[in-house]
Amino acid sequence: EVQVVESGGGLVQPGGSLRLSCAASGFPFSNYWMTWIRQSSGKGLERVANINQDGSEINYLDSVKGRFTISRDNAKNSLYLQMNSLKPEDTAIYYCARVIFMGAMGPWGQGTLVTVSS
């Protein structure tokens, strides 16, 4: 079964850091772009970051540039999102997903909740 499973969310104070992980299985992970998407009641769905197969091409949402870093370990079939200098507006459910057909996304994981609050 093709699936991705996120972990690492939690409650963090403004200015703090979190590292999200995404474990992939059931498909050749190193052959695919991967992406992080977040969903909040205020902003809806936003593509946070993309990474290509070998990590040489990366794109970020403007509002997270310089604060978030996407990376991957193909040997471990894992995707990561390092989030620094977190702000209350980063509060959301964070999903990881495989990128297919040039930009469609599937499957998505169940999501991990990140709450930034004092």
Added chain:
Amino acid sequence: ETLLTQSPGTLSLSPGEGVTLSCRASQRVSSNSLAWYQQRPGQAPRLLIYGASTRATDIPDRFGGSGSGTDFTLTISRLEPEDFAVYYCQQYGNSPWTFGQGTKVEIK
């Protein structure tokens, strides 16, 4: 940035009815690179359609996508109980990739 506007915001329908959802882009979507997703309560979004009209794996043929340029539609021919959900469009032809705000299909 390509803004996607979905309409209507909410639809109240009965099982067995058909429905057409609209997604309008603020600029032409390159190569008809548009996807549709379904999100049931408490679940992650699920890919239904990509390339504007191609059904994803295991998606029933009651779901259909069409459109090009700036105007796209998702059609559900006969609503099943499990189809009552929120539907999102997403474009990936222009950078950055963007999502619409969603259309909720609720039971009348």
